[in-house]
Amino acid sequence: MQSVVALDNVSFAWEQLPIVTIRHWRVARGQKVFLYGPSGSGKSTLLNLLSGILRPQSGSIRVLDQDLTKMQAWARDRFRARHIGMVFQQFNLLPYLSVRENIELAAYFSPATPLDQTWLDHILQRLELTNDLLNRKATGLSVGQQQRVAVARALLNRPELLIADEPTSALDTELRDNFLHLLLGCVEETGASVIFVSHDRTLKDYFDLQLDLRELAGAGEASPC
Numbered sequence: 528m529q530s531v532v533a534l535d536n537v538s539f540a541w542e543q544l545p546i547v548t549i550r551h552w553r554v555a556r557g558q559k560v561f562l563y564g565p566s567g568s569g570k571s572t573l574l575n576l577l578s579g580i581l582r583p584q585s586g587s588i589r590v591l592d593q594d595l596t597k598m599q600a601w602a603r604d605r606f607r608a609r610h611i612g613m614v615f616q617q618f619n620l621l622p623y624l625s626v627r628e629n630i631e632l633a634a635y636f637s638p639a640t641p642l643d644q645t646w647l648d649h650i651l652q653r654l655e656l657t658n659d660l661l662n663r664k665a666t667g668l669s670v671g672q673q674q675r676v677a678v679a680r681a682l683l684n685r686p687e688l689l690i691a692d693e694p695t696s697a698l699d700t701e702l703r704d705n706f707l708h709l710l711l712g713c714v715e716e717t718g719a720s721v722i723f724v725s726h727d728r729t730l731k732d733y734f735d736l737q738l739d740l741r742e743l744a745g746a747g748e749a750s751p752c
């Protein structure tokens with residue numbers, strides 16, 4: 528099976544303090560990974576390494592066979608905009624833009640990917656983002672609606688990899704389950720791989736593989752592929 532993510536001998540330290548150490552890790556195409564670990568164990572740092580926001584002190588991080596550690600910062604930014612969708616706990620929506628403009632930002636940052644209006648209309652419908660919401664300011668929406676806008680933006684360019692950092696922590700149980708169904712339903716259509724970080728272990732059954740970050744640092748061989 529082809530790997531979308533391949534890490535080898537990666538180490539990253541904040542101010543000389545080792546935070547992420549991974550000998551070998553593979554995530555297969557279409558695989559959905561639930562990543563957990565104690566607070567401060569380096570989950571967000573790992574996601575930032577996978578998306579090329581941070582660069583490790585040593586090792587290789589390959590996404591879709593491209594070694595992010597060998598790219599300049601501008602090339603990593605361009606690669607991320609095209610191939611990696613990201614959803615965060617705080618949504619990261621721009622308050623002065625409308626919902627539609629917030630979503631279309633993903634296409635603006637990836638000029639090589641023309642806006643696919645048919646796909647956009649489809650995900651808006653799947654994510655239950657109705658027409659009347661699209662012209663409103665993003666901050667005027669409910670928490671659940673804002674999170675679905677963030678997902679629409681993350682999926683607009685049909686990324687091969689979706690990274691989510693605690694995206695459900697602001698949602699109550701009912702919204703959380705609805706959100707996961709919508710998110711994973713859309714992802715199923717694109718065939719993207721998912722790396723999903725959460726403290727909430729009750730969510731783990733939505734995913735193909737549950738992984739403790741500490742296992743990655745230790746034995747290394749965390750994925751069967």
Ligand SMILES: Nc1ncnc2c1ncn2[C@@H]1O[C@H](COP(=O)(O)OP(=O)(O)OP(=O)(O)O)[C@@H](O)[C@H]1O
Nearest residue numbers: 541542546564565566567568569570571572573726
């Ligand atoms: N910009 C930074 N500068 C220095 N140290 C940092 C920085 N960002 C994170 N750290 C440290 O790196 C360690 C891992 O942080 P990280 O946010 O990756 O953990 P986490 O597992 O995501 O935690 P949580 O579950 O609480 O969100 C922590 O000790 C944190 O203090």
